[in-house]
Amino acid sequence: MQLRLGEPPLTQAECALVYCFAPSGENATFSLPAEIASLDEKVWSGLVAEAAQEQKFQGKPNSSLALRLPGPIRKLVLVGLGDPAALTLEALRRATANGLRQAHSLKAKQVVLSLPDTGLDQVRAVQAVAEASLLVAHQDNRFKSPPKPEEERGFSVEEVTLLVPGLAQARQDYENALQRATEMAAGTILARELVAAPANVVTPPALADTARQLAQDYGLEVEILGREECKALGMGAFLGVAQASDLPPQFIHLTYKPKEGDPVTKLALVGKGLTFDSGGLNIKTDSRSIAMMKTDMGGAAAVLGAARALAALKPRVEVHFIVAATENMISGRALHPGDILTASNGKTIEVNNTDAEGRLTLADALVFAEKLGVDAIVDLATLTGACVIALGEEIAGLFTPDEKLAQELQQAANLSGEKIWRLPLEESYFEGLSSTVADMKNTGPRSGGSITAALFLKQFVEKTPWAHLDIAGPVWAEKDSGYTNKGATGYGVRTLVEWVLAREMAAASS
The missing domain is CATH 3.40.220.10 (Leucine Aminopeptidase, subunit E, domain 1)
Structure with a gap:
């Protein structure tokens, strides 16, 4: 158009x-x-x-x-x-x-x-x-x-x-608005098409190829780590999920840096990249649920869509886009319930449910992101059905211990129209993840499931301001609504872009 x-x-x-x-x-x-x-x-x-x-x-x-x-x-x-x-x-x-x-x-x-x-x-x-x-x-x-x-x-x-x-008096401002809209929409459409594509098309290597293509088209730096490189970094949680698949895991790291001048801030966007989730040995038994698991890389799609948009808009911000991409499959090599994994920060995890795999991949991705020395980290993940039960299919759950970051993301969501609602990080609920044989389990009791999932992720960020968006609900629409057609929504791209641009403006003016 x-x-x-x-x-x-x-x-x-x-x-x-x-x-x-x-x-x-x-x-x-x-x-x-x-x-x-x-x-x-x-x-x-x-x-x-x-x-x-x-x-x-x-x-x-x-x-x-x-x-x-x-x-x-x-x-x-x-x-x-x-x-x-x-x-x-x-x-x-x-x-x-x-x-x-x-x-x-x-x-x-x-x-x-x-x-x-x-x-x-x-x-x-x-x-x-x-x-x-x-x-x-x-x-x-x-x-x-x-x-x-x-x-x-x-x-x-x-x-x-x-x-x-009054177009003549502010034409350049309006032209800039059209450009922002064009790039945000293009990023959103990229995310929609990644999520909508079946799991035999969008595989971990295919996601890595998408990242390489973005790097080539927009002058981004790209680093793709395979199994051996991830093993050398101690990414036991990510590789534990990946071990049953015949397709190789791909740890994707794209970096945008401004061409002129020093960046005014450094940020990291982390997306869950499960290109298909069978549930592992805790296999999903609902046919509708398992058929839709091509969407379990919605966080990764949003991050790559944001990379495309931001690289075109060229803010004075350094942004790292991180995706630990894999499938969660069943084979003779599959992760067992009861197995213990060691993440790259040394923390041990008792896997009491192999279908809570996204948080395992994100654990190593968050550790990697923090080591980059960024000023803030935001992750997006189709993480829990519990968040859908709590907030429905149009609203993402926001979890963060940082008040300033919470306000920034809420303001960005208000501008984008992508709905979020902040939920509590109730520290006492972490007791539900206690393990007798490891530092923690990967799941807790059924009640408060989205909260305990966020608390699990919190263990892998030490000092950096961090926020988690659980986008399990709004990643997919069952009917045409507003400007979203039935299917993949591309949720999260425009909120991420608005947040990064607002961070640039705030940092440049301070």
Whole structure:
């Protein structure tokens, strides 16, 4: 999809998308935005107002009205924003996606989108609209047969022009907003396609190849450690999970450094990279659950998507992207329940459940990240079903002992629209991981499972500010919603990018 900027007024278009606020006040009635009201009176003889009244369109959130009309605007989509006082960037994204889905239903190819004065930061609003436009248009047909000539496949809208009041006075700011949106969306789409691909396509070596390609395309440093290199570093927890697979484990370390000037801060992003999780000898018995274990590398996908976006945006920040990639399989070499592993920081782990493998791989990845001397570490992992039970399928769990980092990530999530909720790191719950034969077990009691998983990870970060995001819920969507189509969501990419960019700004100004 192509994105363009333009200035009002809206005069002609194949398809126009116009935002409408709901009336405020107890007895207020809905009225069309001024630009459309004028056209409706002069060109359409009141047809739009009549249709809105008949369809009871009131500008409420999640509502829209699609019309075919004569004249200079042949297709018109009205989309509701609701109460202007309650408008958020995420509501604007969702309304945009809703409107573009309607434009797609009208088979529109070029859409002119008339951005009103939202009361929000207008540059941020342009970025949000652009993100939603690019993401709603993404459809993953890689594994389907080519369409027949008479079949239509893909999103019909090919070009979106954003009409922005006052464009001439701040064009560069708006151009920069489009670039941020474009790169964030591209990173999100990379993550979506990694997660959506089956486990016979996205393997540990394939993830490593993706990292190498990113390094080649964007000038990143890349280091891929194989089994022997990981063994030399004492990564017993990671290699214990990997030992049953016929595919070699790949420890991926990408580094972005600014080309000019010293970095203002150094950060590490760590992603869980289980390209398939059978559960090991504690095999998953639910057919739906095991079939979806291609998604167990959603954290790794988010980290690689963020690498792509940040490398294109070029902040003055040094960022390390780390993934311990492997499968968790069953063979004669498989990890046994009761086995004891030694992580790279010397801590021993009694494996009482081989299906709690992600935390084992992350343990060595977190130790590796801290040794880099970074200022903060954030890990993302599809770690626990318990977090899905607690927060549902749209919200990630945030765990951190660092208040400043918690606030930063919450602010980044507010900007991206990716929902997170902070859960407690209740230290007393670590007792549930106590072992009589090792320093700890890898799982505790069923209750508080997402908390004990986070407490387990905490044992592998000594001093560096650290946060863990459990993304097991929002990594996959069961239906089209907003700008997310059914399937892999690419969750986490935009929050990570917003966090890194905010860190750059804060460090540069201090």
